Amino acid sequence: MTYVCPTIAEIRAAVASGESSPEQFVIQSFDAAQASQAELHAFQYLPDTAPVNRAEAALAGVAVAVKDIIDTADMPTEFNSPAYAGRRPGQDACVVARLRAAGATILGKSVTTEFAFRHPGPTVNPWNSAYTPGGSSSGSAAAVSAGIVPLALGTQTQGSVIRPAAYCGVVGFKPTYGTIARTGVLPLAWSLDHVGLFARTVADAAYVLRLVAGTDAGDPHASHVPGTVTVEKATGRRIGMLTKQAGGALEPAQQAALDALAERLSHDGAEIVMVDLPAEIFDTPRHALTLMGVEAAITHGELVDRSPELVSAPMRELVAQGRALPATDYAMTKVLQGRMAHRFDRWLRETMALDALLVAPASGEPPRGLDFTGDASFCAPWTFLGVPAVTVPAGFGPMGLPLGAQLVGAANGDVALLDLAEWVEQRTGWKTGVAAISAQ
Amino acid sequence: MTYVCPTIAEIRAAVASGESSPEQFVIQSFDAAQASQAELHAFQYLPDTAPVNRAEAALAGVAVAVKDIIDTADMPTEFNSPAYAGRRPGQDACVVARLRAAGATILGKSVTTEFAFRHPGPTVNPWNSAYTPGGSSSGSAAAVSAGIVPLALGTQTQGSVIRPAAYCGVVGFKPTYGTIARTGVLPLAWSLDHVGLFARTVADAAYVLRLVAGTDAGDPHASHVPGTVTVEKATGRRIGMLTKQAGGALEPAQQAALDALAERLSHDGAEIVMVDLPAEIFDTPRHALTLMGVEAAITHGELVDRSPELVSAPMRELVAQGRALPATDYAMTKVLQGRMAHRFDRWLRETMALDALLVAPASGEPPRGLDFTGDASFCAPWTFLGVPAVTVPAGFGPMGLPLGAQLVGAANGDVALLDLAEWVEQRTGWKTGVAAISAQ
Numbered sequence: 001m002t003y004v005c006p007t008i009a010e011i012r013a014a015v016a017s018g019e020s021s022p023e024q025f026v027i028q029s030f031d032a033a034q035a036s037q038a039e040l041h042a043f044q045y046l047p048d049t050a051p052v053n054r055a056e057a058a059l060a061g062v063a064v065a066v067k068d069i070i071d072t073a074d075m076p077t078e079f080n081s082p083a084y085a086g087r088r089p090g091q092d093a094c095v096v097a098r099l100r101a102a103g104a105t106i107l108g109k110s111v112t113t114e115f116a117f118r119h120p121g122p123t124v125n126p127w128n129s130a131y132t133p134g135g136s137s138s139g140s141a142a143a144v145s146a147g148i149v150p151l152a153l154g155t156q157t158q159g160s161v162i163r164p165a166a167y168c169g170v171v172g173f174k175p176t177y178g179t180i181a182r183t184g185v186l187p188l189a190w191s192l193d194h195v196g197l198f199a200r201t202v203a204d205a206a207y208v209l210r211l212v213a214g215t216d217a218g219d220p221h222a223s224h225v226p227g228t229v230t231v232e233k234a235t236g237r238r239i240g241m242l243t244k245q246a247g248g249a250l251e252p253a254q255q256a257a258l259d260a261l262a263e264r265l266s267h268d269g270a271e272i273v274m275v276d277l278p279a280e281i282f283d284t285p286r287h288a289l290t291l292m293g294v295e296a297a298i299t300h301g302e303l304v305d306r307s308p309e310l311v312s313a314p315m316r317e318l319v320a321q322g323r324a325l326p327a328t329d330y331a332m333t334k335v336l337q338g339r340m341a342h343r344f345d346r347w348l349r350e351t352m353a354l355d356a357l358l359v360a361p362a363s364g365e366p367p368r369g370l371d372f373t374g375d376a377s378f379c380a381p382w383t384f385l386g387v388p389a390v391t392v393p394a395g396f397g398p399m400g401l402p403l404g405a406q407l408v409g410a411a412n413g414d415v416a417l418l419d420l421a422e423w424v425e426q427r428t429g430w431k432t433g434v435a436a437i438s439a440q
Numbered sequence: 441m442t443y444v445c446p447t448i449a450e451i452r453a454a455v456a457s458g459e460s461s462p463e464q465f466v467i468q469s470f471d472a473a474q475a476s477q478a479e480l481h482a483f484q485y486l487p488d489t490a491p492v493n494r495a496e497a498a499l500a501g502v503a504v505a506v507k508d509i510i511d512t513a514d515m516p517t518e519f520n521s522p523a524y525a526g527r528r529p530g531q532d533a534c535v536v537a538r539l540r541a542a543g544a545t546i547l548g549k550s551v552t553t554e555f556a557f558r559h560p561g562p563t564v565n566p567w568n569s570a571y572t573p574g575g576s577s578s579g580s581a582a583a584v585s586a587g588i589v590p591l592a593l594g595t596q597t598q599g600s601v602i603r604p605a606a607y608c609g610v611v612g613f614k615p616t617y618g619t620i621a622r623t624g625v626l627p628l629a630w631s632l633d634h635v636g637l638f639a640r641t642v643a644d645a646a647y648v649l650r651l652v653a654g655t656d657a658g659d660p661h662a663s664h665v666p667g668t669v670t671v672e673k674a675t676g677r678r679i680g681m682l683t684k685q686a687g688g689a690l691e692p693a694q695q696a697a698l699d700a701l702a703e704r705l706s707h708d709g710a711e712i713v714m715v716d717l718p719a720e721i722f723d724t725p726r727h728a729l730t731l732m733g734v735e736a737a738i739t740h741g742e743l744v745d746r747s748p749e750l751v752s753a754p755m756r757e758l759v760a761q762g763r764a765l766p767a768t769d770y771a772m773t774k775v776l777q778g779r780m781a782h783r784f785d786r787w788l789r790e791t792m793a794l795d796a797l798l799v800a801p802a803s804g805e806p807p808r809g810l811d812f813t814g815d816a817s818f819c820a821p822w823t824f825l826g827v828p829a830v831t832v833p834a835g836f837g838p839m840g841l842p843l844g845a846q847l848v849g850a851a852n853g854d855v856a857l858l859d860l861a862e863w864v865e866q867r868t869g870w871k872t873g874v875a876a877i878s879a880q
Contacts, residue, residue: 038776069514158805160656190775202602217782217785217786218782290767293767294767294768294771295771297767297768298768298772298775300770322767322768323766323767323768326763326765326766326767327730327733327737327762327763327765327766327767327769327770327771328734328737328738328741328762329767330740330767330770330771331734331735331736331770334774335630335738342657343657344659345657380528
């Protein structure tokens with residue numbers, strides 16, 4: 001019989017009523033993680049016994065998979081790099097500490113691509129092991145998809161939360177830039193890095209956001225998005241759909257899934273508007289590459305010089321590209337990022353008066369094989385702009401693999417966006433189902 | 441008889457009681473500005489007739505000198521550069537619009553060094569025309585010092601508000617980075633640029649801050665200092681003095697002025713503590729030069745290429761330096777700026793538990809002649825860190841020129857710092873007196 005762990009809401013209800021103990025849930029997650037490991041490879045590290053957090057708090061009984069670029073005091077954090085084998089940071093990342101304080105149990109470290117960039121790990125897609133789960137937060141997406149844990153932490157610098165979430169048929173949420181502090185998280189490019197969440201439901205992600213949001217003095221990288229997350233709920237359902245996706249053409253099934261969802265939303269009272277993105281949005285991949293190259297060169301340049309054989313070719317190339325750029329290119333890109341974020345915000349909220357955009361999280365189903373984790377360009381513009389994005393499962397493609405629907409909101413409008421996404425989620429027609437690979 | 445315009449508090453009281461009309465004060469300021477111009481050269485531009493703002497608001501009757509790198513819709517803004525002769529921006533800078541909305545009258549444009557960098561303008565020190573008024577906000581400092589206006593706007597990228605204020609014997613205030621939006625202000629280096637205020641009293645500066653503070657969507661350059669200005673008043677009077685000034689050795693009279701002030705403050709209940717700055721603070725000039733070079737290259741590079749003969753040698757050199765830097769240097773400096781700002785904040789508030797530092801605003805009296813506007817290195821660290829700083833007049837040196845005392849506070853603690861500075865100001869023994877040059 002296949003075990004599928006309950007949602008956070010279900011765990012909380014069962015613990016509150018006394019029907020189950022927090023420990024039971026954590027042990028079930030731990031057993032599921034171990035049982036799935038040989039086939040799914042979602043975890044980079046699992047302890048020998050279930051590490052139950054006995055704090056009586058909001059997330060008691062909630063087991064969490066933590067992407068292996070996020071520091072944990074009691075487990076290794078190795079970045080999927082041989083250069084960091086056996087690395088044990090002395091303390092928890094800020095977001096991990098906040099989860100523990102809220103009662104969650106850190107179950108293990110989930111597989112990441114090398115340094116959260118391209119070079120893939122061994123995790124497979126739970127729906128079909130011949131396909132990638134997406135990346136770079138591969139293990140986190142797979143662990144939630146396979147019903148092992150109700151919550152996982154990932155990071156997104158281009159499309160590393162939203163894309164794997166869509167490929168694995170789970171909810172992925174990337175909040176406004178800076179909302180979840182990155183203290184203790186390995187940077188790929190701090191001007192673009194976001195900590196994000198994987199969950200089974202939008203409501204679970206929204207619940208956890210409240211517990212982990214907030215700046216931290218150890219995360220000194222300033223936001224180019226002023227202000228802080230407002231707690232306002234969605235007031236309207238005016239949703240823009242793109243005449244042309246930011247990432248390019250969609251597979252027919254992905255387009256059909258978006259269209260069917262839009263029709264249902266319209267039927268239920270949403271106002272669906274076809275819009276053209278401001279032209280400059282299509283330039284964001286080039287700008288993002290400038291920021292990634294330069295910032296990766298600072299983080300990984302020394303390692304590349306010292307031990308190039310321990311670094312993948314794509315990362316070596318990224319570092320070389322960044323090192324070749326003049327300072328004025330980088331500085332101008334930082335200015336453009338701020339300006340474009342402001343302009344997009346005005347375009348979305350004022351010019352178009354939209355509550356959200358409904359866009360594709362990827363071109364469609366995941367690529368076959370594990371070598372290529374998929375095209376991030378359907379997510380990268382929203383990451384560059386720092387605006388919140390959430391993907392919900394929205395059907396299946398011809399290969400029987402999941403498709404998603406991504407909602408993108410205004411900066412700092414995270415709560416309103418999640419509120420709207422919860423309404424959308426109820427109308428996707430998605431039957432949770434069970435992935436082919438899950439714990440026995 | 442020498443006219444010295446009243447303070448903002450005095451103007452407000454006279455207008456509120458009906459004793460004087462706002463128009464009277466503005467016309468007196470205008471007449472004083474015109475009368476002083478031949479000798480003082482504080483203004484780059486004055487209109488032909490007094491431009492009275494008739495809005496019945498908080499600053500009715502308050503005439504303001506606006507540094508000529510800050511845009512005004514009704515007057516030229518030429519940056520003290522022949523390349524921009526006759527430039528008329530279409531609209532007010534954000535801070536100008538806020539002042540006008542508050543009832544202030546923009547009297548004229550005050551002299552700046554070229555592009556707010558080194559190349560000086562013709563303004564002289566009101567106390568002795570053989571000496572520099574300091575820069576780059578030369579005309580703004582001189583116009584307040586000479587009793588022409590009660591308020592002037594300046595900008596500080598290294599020491600361009602605090603230093604001329606000290607040299608001219610007036611109050612200068614540079615708020616926390618980002619507090620006054622820079623929309624419509626020519627950047628020198630947006631990672632360092634601050635809009636600041638010149639006034640006759642700390643209370644006047646504090647009053648105006650409330651009216652002009654606030655972010656603006658047109659100022660997209662993010663703060664590396666998180667959070668917003670708190671409105672808390674000073675709670676303590678624990679004041680640190682430096683065993684070694686950030687800018688180097690002081691003239692004996694400047695040291696004596698600080699010591700005498702400290703003794704008086706101690707006598708009146710302040711706790712004076714000798715402290716050593718964290719060593720890294722002494723590296724800030726090098727980091728600031730990296731930011732200035734790269735950002736000036738972006739703003740002025742095209743002009744330097746097109747018409748080098750219209751640009752001063754120091755600015756051409758700055759641009760060339762910035763263009764030669766690799767992107768990684770600039771990116772690393774931006775990271776260091778954020779980290780150092782956080783570390784300084786913790787050092788000041790937690791490690792040392794200080795309410796403020798009492799430091800020199802300059803080495804002492806202003807340099808003789810107009811070619812060199814003085815050494816900014818006593819101010820530059822606080823500008824780099826983005827923390828608030830205020831200078832109050834604190835005596836005279838052997839040449840009969842003013843000396844100042846600078847208070848530096850924690851980021852976003854502007855209101856508390858000004859509150860403390862007002863208490864200090866009452867204890868400086870400074871007799872306002874009258875500068876040699878003032879309106880007849």
